[in-house]
Amino acid sequence: MAKPVVPEDARRRRRPTRRGVVLSERLIVETALRMLREHGSAGLSARRLGAALGADPSTLYRYFDGMDALTLAIGEELIGRALDGWAVTGQWRHDLRELGLRIHGAYLSHPQAAVLTAGRVTGRPREIAADEAVLGILRTAGFPDPEAVLIYHAFIDQSLAFAALDAGALALSEPSRTSDEGQWESTYARLPADEYPHISATRRLLAARMNHSAYPVALDMLLASAESRLQALRAG
């Protein structure tokens, strides 16, 4: 069972594949990401990835322990991309809002990877950097430590949770997704008004809202609540 899996920087002999491609972790992860984006929700498989690389599927196992390890590598790449170019301005509410939207957006741009990855604590440098940044923003803004930790926790988990939820919707296979999205137009919109008065009364608003992410609204509500806690602390 013990697959050796030579770490990337210890590789010396790079033999090209039959079709002349020289493999590397980097190339594999990037190709996988491109396939996920282009081929969309149809998904990633060892066979297809191999075909795209011009290599036999089993060759991938020389680089990753399995598809799960590959997925984690992809997830790590996503966290990195979310933080790229982000900088603190000093306005805590604005900074947190920006960061939340970036995390959410980065995951959503690769739903398949997000589904498998968003719930995991990686402990890698980029993730730690994000945690430190959020805690710093809150403590600098004036939240006392216990409060800062509570809000940090809610903030980061809510971002990841919505990322995973929304990514899950995008990652559904084609028939399932259109069925889900159609729910609000079909079933819900035609419910009898006497039995479901509230859904019925708001059906147009619902149809307009429900196929978008609720994350921005939820994020703003969390930040608004944090701000009023802060004001209460200052007043009292």
Add this chain to the structure above:
Amino acid sequence: MAKPVVPEDARRRRRPTRRGVVLSERLIVETALRMLREHGSAGLSARRLGAALGADPSTLYRYFDGMDALTLAIGEELIGRALDGWAVTGQWRHDLRELGLRIHGAYLSHPQAAVLTAGRVTGRPREIAADEAVLGILRTAGFPDPEAVLIYHAFIDQSLAFAALDAGALALSEPSRTSDEGQWESTYARLPADEYPHISATRRLLAARMNHSAYPVALDMLLASAESRLQALRAG
């Protein structure tokens, strides 16, 4: 492709399987839930479920359009369990809080199933009942329709998103989970204080917090924000 799939209440001829089991949607869903609990989310397959029921896998297609439809039915069952015994008291904030905690709890009691279903819109009766209830609570409380729809959406997605995230943590295979949970004790708690001052300063609070769900805090923040919006509306 058109599989007939007679709806449950139109079924008349119930032929027992070769092993004498009489099938029904209910029995299938309950068996699937039991299998998920016992063998994990990878442990549910048409073949295994068939074997557990003493029936051929293909028999399931007489009851569900496919594994996807079965998954939706499982999700509906979980929502139903969340609503069992829940009743509106008229205090909107208390009612929503109670409902949110119930949904979260119901999914967490079957983490493997939650991972599969928490992101899906089922459009079945009990899900619709939950939606109608939440909308009703908000509109009755005095939120104007557009506001009620926004908050409803954020509330319900927040509940499901956290349910999925927290369930995902519980559903991890044993080695992965203890590794994830140990992060806060090991890696994070030992970071150099000069490089990560904020994590360092709060490490005890973090260790105490991070292995629990952030959902109750996030939920309370969402409700607090909703309440102040309502007050602003009344004042203005």
Add this chain to the structure above:
DNA sequence: TCCTTATGCCAACACCATTGACCTTATCTT
């Protein structure tokens, strides 16, 4: 130049969901 072995390829395995053909028997009709 020769040897070692990293790394590619191939074939096979076990599993998966799903489908179409077939058969059996519960229920309805006469």
Add this chain to the structure above:
DNA sequence: AAGATAAGGTCAATGGTGTTGGCATAAGGA
């Protein structure tokens, strides 16, 4: 009571998946 109908079971087959062990070949150190 007998026959007709079709619901609902079984069986066999298709084409997909991740993964593995054996083998071949060429890269790079000696």
